[in-house]
Amino acid sequence: MQKYRLLRERVATELPGLRLQLAPEASDGELALAHEPAYVCAVVEGCLSAAQQREIGFPWSPQMVERSRRSVGATIAAARTALAEGVAANLAGGTHHAYADRGSGYCVFNDVAVAARLMQAEWHRLHRQLLRVAVIDLDVHQGNGTAAIFRDDPTVFTLSVHGERNFPFRKEASDLDVELPDGCGDDEYLQALERAMDALWHHHRAQPCGLIFYLAGADPYQGDRLGRLALSAAGLAERDRQVLAAAHERRLPLALSMAGGYGRNIDETVAIQCRTLGLALEHHQRWQQQIEHVPTPT
Known part of the structure; x- marks a missing residue:
């Protein structure tokens, strides 16, 4: 939990160009777009069983409910x-182990799943068009909850690049899963990512997606306690550049979540995630510059 405070402080110091705002709380109705109403009610009212709390990984409290709501609200x-x-x-989010009917792996509600469904609904209401979504999940652990929620939904493409032998040990089927061996380093990882991204764009060649959710986990880092991969900080930065550059090239909006990071040295995890946010800020500035240089019709 200390990581989130340290990241917030570092961003305020090192990235003054970022606009920071308080995360809003997701409503029960918003949460029910991706979760069973009975499960939402059990979380909100404190009726989770002992077994459900063990699967989530920490006990119920009013503070847990508020933090979980705001984690989803921030991604929205x-x-x-x-x-x-x-x-x-x-600055948090990426709670991709939460299923429609239960939490798991330190994830209570699935922020990306709720936000994707809500953006699709709002987009259709405003534009009378379908908004296709792509989830690029580069946390070291497979996004099993996200894969399960969107299993039968052709409007959301789920891509997960993760450690083959890491949690969850019983994987779900994403639209595209890339499983990597323990000890995988920069070159092998980046080559696998390039192939996966090519497959993602090929899938959307006829029906392009209109929004990307990117889970930029810091846990593939070689110094991560739970990662089992061996990426350097420079390799992770190059990973982020590839994803951001691909989105920019296609003019695709991208919503970023920090997801996992459990470094033996917490400052290294915070530095990696701050670097990700710095690259995203550069991406935002390029996007705004292009808007400013679009000719005005006469």
Whole structure:
């Protein structure tokens, strides 16, 4: 939990160009777009069983409920801003182990799943068009909850690049899963990512997506306690550049979540995630520059 405070402080010091705002709370109705109403009610009212709390990984408390709501609300806010400005970020989020009917792996509600469904609904109401979504999940752990929620939804493409032998040990089927061996380093990882991204764009060649959710986990880092991969900080930065550059090339809005990071040295995790946000800020500035240089019709 200390990571989130340290990241917020570092961003305020090192990235003054980022606009920071308080995360709003997701409503019960918004949460029910991706979660069973009975599960939402059990979380909100404190009726989770002992087994359900063990699967989540920490006990119920009013503070847990508020934090979980705001984690989802922050990704909703980031997605709305990304659709308007090109890119925005949640300083937490990436709670991809939460299923429709239960939490798991330190994830209570699935922020990306809720935000994706809500953005699709709002987009259709405003534009009378379908908004296709792509989830690029580069946390070291497979996004099993996200894959399960969107299993039968052709409007959301789920891509997960993760450690083959890491949690969850029983994987779900994403639209595209890339499983990597323990000890995988920069070159092998970046080559696998390039192939996966090519497959993603090929899938959308006829029906392009209109919004990307990017889970930029810091846990593939070689110094991560739970990662089992061996990427350097420079390799992770190059990973982020590839994703951001691909989105920019296609003019696709991108909502960023920080997802996992469990470094033996917490300052290294915070530095990696701050670097991700710095690259996203550069992406936002390029996006705004292009808007400013679009000729005005006469």
